[in-house]
Amino acid sequence: MTAHRPLLIAPSILAADFANFGAECAAVEAQGADWIHVDVMDGHFVPNISFGAATCAAIRPHIKGVMDVHLMISPVDAYIEDFARAGADFITAHVEAGPHIHRTLQAIRASGAKAGVALNPGTPASAVADLLDLADLVCVMTVNPGFGGQKFIDMSAKVKTLREMIGDRPIHIEIDGGVDPVTAPIVAAAGADVLVAGSAVFRGGSVSDPAPYGTNIRAIREAVAGVYV
Numbered sequence: 001m002t003a004h005r006p007l008l009i010a011p012s013i014l015a016a017d018f019a020n021f022g023a024e025c026a027a028v029e030a031q032g033a034d035w036i037h038v039d040v041m042d043g044h045f046v047p048n049i050s051f052g053a054a055t056c057a058a059i060r061p062h063i064k065g066v067m068d069v070h071l072m073i074s075p076v077d078a079y080i081e082d083f084a085r086a087g088a089d090f091i092t093a094h095v096e097a098g099p100h101i102h103r104t105l106q107a108i109r110a111s112g113a114k115a116g117v118a119l120n121p122g123t124p125a126s127a128v129a130d131l132l133d134l135a136d137l138v139c140v141m142t143v144n145p146g147f148g149g150q151k152f153i154d155m156s157a158k159v160k161t162l163r164e165m166i167g168d169r170p171i172h173i174e175i176d177g178g179v180d181p182v183t184a185p186i187v188a189a190a191g192a193d194v195l196v197a198g199s200a201v202f203r204g205g206s207v208s209d210p211a212p213y214g215t216n217i218r219a220i221r222e223a224v225a226g227v228y229v
Ligand SMILES: O=C(CO)[C@H](O)[C@H](O)COP(=O)(O)O
Pocket: 012, 014, 015, 037, 039, 070, 072, 143, 144, 145, 146, 147, 148, 149, 150, 176, 177, 178, 179, 196, 197, 198, 199, 200
């Protein structure tokens, strides 16, 4: 990993107050978040339902920076335009979500968003080998998707393989699931540069007392400082 690529922390609002998303996004950005990660779940591809494009559009004005939308839905293609119109900067689809991920990534880029491709823990790095020219981000799931607050599954070998496959291409490697100050160094050392963290960022704070968000984000940054170079 090269020093010109900063380590980015992307709090997942799955762990925020659902009745207060706009204020939560603004609060966590003010406390040092780099991106806001938005988890869309359909109760079909994953066994949980979160929210959809209308919610993304509603929170967009409260986010100054990057809105990173993770689609845990199947099928995907019919909904890409909705999320692009909602203001997503990145739209990530799962390689497992359908037979035509190549077409999906093309459609995401055509919508004006940057394209991400996500891999479940059971899916090898080789699944994206023929997709890298169409991807701006590879999301490595370190939990089985569907719920926040799950135990981290070590995918550092997959991250190292992906980093070698990616080489000098400007493609982010994002880690999603169970990231905290203990697990973050494992994946940062392997070559990840975007860390999604829900529970580990939002715990202990609230919109009326957001300082813990900053403390939690700094704790992750400090934990990786010695290994991310
Ligand atoms: O995509 C997700 C679940 O499918 C969440 O983004 C992820 O689990 C982050 O939450 P936590 O940091 O609490 O594990």
